[in-house]
Amino acid sequence: MIDLIxxxxxxxxAVTSIVFTYLAVVEKNLIQAVVFSAVQSTMYALIYFLxxxxxxxxxxxxxxxxxxxxxxxxxxxxxxxxxx
Amino acid sequence: MKVTDLVVAAxxxxxxxxxxxxxxxxxxxxVPVRSELRTLALNYxxxxxxxAKIIYSALAPEGVTAIVWDYRGLDTYFETAVMFLAxxxxxxLTHGCKVRIGLGKGGMSLIVKTxxxxxxxxxVLAGVSITMHGWLTPGGGFQGGATxxxxxxxxxxxxxxxxxxxxxxxxxxxxxxxxxxLIGIALTAVALLxxxxxxxxxxxxxQNQERMGSPLAFPAYFSGTPTGGSLLFYNLFEAFAVSAxxxxxxxxxxxxxxxxxxxxxxxxxx
Numbered sequence: 001m002i003d004l005i006x007x008x009x010x011x012x013x014a015v016t017s018i019v020f021t022y023l024a025v026v027e028k029n030l031i032q033a034v035v036f037s038a039v040q041s042t043m044y045a046l047i048y049f050l051x052x053x054x055x056x057x058x059x060x061x062x063x064x065x066x067x068x069x070x071x072x073x074x075x076x077x078x079x080x081x082x083x084x
Numbered sequence: 085m086k087v088t089d090l091v092v093a094a095x096x097x098x099x100x101x102x103x104x105x106x107x108x109x110x111x112x113x114x115v116p117v118r119s120e121l122r123t124l125a126l127n128y129x130x131x132x133x134x135x136a137k138i139i140y141s142a143l144a145p146e147g148v149t150a151i152v153w154d155y156r157g158l159d160t161y162f163e164t165a166v167m168f169l170a171x172x173x174x175x176x177l178t179h180g181c182k183v184r185i186g187l188g189k190g191g192m193s194l195i196v197k198t199x200x201x202x203x204x205x206x207x208v209l210a211g212v213s214i215t216m217h218g219w220l221t222p223g224g225g226f227q228g229g230a231t232x233x234x235x236x237x238x239x240x241x242x243x244x245x246x247x248x249x250x251x252x253x254x255x256x257x258x259x260x261x262x263x264x265x266l267i268g269i270a271l272t273a274v275a276l277l278x279x280x281x282x283x284x285x286x287x288x289x290x291q292n293q294e295r296m297g298s299p300l301a302f303p304a305y306f307s308g309t310p311t312g313g314s315l316l317f318y319n320l321f322e323a324f325a326v327s328a329x330x331x332x333x334x335x336x337x338x339x340x341x342x343x344x345x346x347x348x349x350x351x352x353x354x
Contacts, residue, residue, distance in 0.1 A: 011104075015100065018096055022092065022093045023089075054222035055224065058223050058227035058231075059230055062227070062230040062234045063230050066233075066237055067237060070237040070241070075337060
C-alpha cells in the first residue's frame with residue numbers, strides 16, 4: 001500500500017515536473033522561467049526523496065532552489081528581463 | 085498562456101505517461117526487480133559498519149558517505165578538483181575587480197533584513213549539522229557546504245554586496261578558505277601514507293581503517309560515537325571548500341557593471 005502511494009506521488013511529481021520544464025522553456029519572461037525551473041527542481045527533490053535517496057535530496061534542495069536560481073537571477077539582472 | 089501551450093504541455097505529458105506504461109509492460113527492455121539487491125550493493129551495506137571485518141570496513145554507519153570518501157575517494161577528490169577549476173576560471177574572468185562601496189542602494193527594507201538576521205544563523209546551523217552528521221545520517225560535506233552557501237545568497241540579496249564586503253566576506257578570503265579546504269582534503273588523503281613512510285610501515289593513499297598489510301588507521305570512535313575515521317576530516321574540509329567556493333561564485337556574479345567594466349576593457353591591469 002505504502003509502495004503504491006509512493007509510486008503515485010512520484011508519478012504526479014514527474015508529470016508536474018514535465019509541465020514546468022515545458023513552461024520554463026517557452027516562457028518569454030526570464031524571471032518567471034527561473035521560478036518554473038525552481039519548481040521543477042523541487043519536484044525532482046520530492047522524487048529523489050521517494051526513491052529513498054536522502055543524500056541527493058539534501059544537495060538538490062540548496063542547489064536547485066537556492067544557489068542556481070540566485071546565479072541565474074543575478075545574470076538576468078545584467079541583461080534583458082524578456083527574451084525576444 | 086495560450087491554448088496551444090496547454091495542448092503541447094498535455095501532449096508531452098501524455099507521451100511521457102505512454103512511454104512509462106510501455107516501459108512498465110517491458111516494451112523497452114527488461115525492468116530490474118526492485119526487491120532483489122545486487123551483490124555489489126549487498127557488500128557495501130554489510131561492510132560499511134562492520135567491526136568484525138575492519139579490513140574491508142569504513143566503520144561509518146552511513147554507506148553513501150563511506151562510498152563517496154572511502155571506497156571511491158579518488159573519484160570524489162577529482163570531482164572536487166573539477167569544481168575548484170570551474171570556480172578558479174570564474175574568478176580569473178573578473179581578476180582585478182574590486183567591490184566599490186556606495187554604488188548600490190544598500191539592500192532591502194528593515195523587515196526583510198531583520199527576518200534574514202534571524203534566519204541566517206539557523207541556515208548555517210543546519211548546514212553545520214548536516215556536515216557534522218555526514219558519517220552517521222544522510223548528508224555530508226557537499227550538502228552541508230551548499231546549505232551554508234545559501235545563507236550567503238540570502239545575505240547578498242537582502243543586505244547588498246557592500247555590507248558583505250564591509251564584514252570581511254571578500255573574494256581573497258573566500259578563495260583562501262576554498263584552497264585551505266582542498267589542501268586539507270589532499271593532506272587527509274595522504275596523511276596515513278606520510279605516517280607510514282615515517283614509521284616504516286606499509287600504507288595506502290585514501291586509507292581510512294586498517295587495510296590488508298597495513299596496520300595504520302584513523303581513530304574510528306570519539307567518546308564512544310563512530311566518527312568514520314578519515315570521513316570526519318573529509319566532510320569538514322569539503323564543507324569548508326564548497327561553502328566558500330559557491331559563495332565566491334555568487335559574489336563574483338553579483339559584481340556590478342561599474343566594477344567590472346574597466347577590467348573587461350583591459351584598463352587598470354598591468
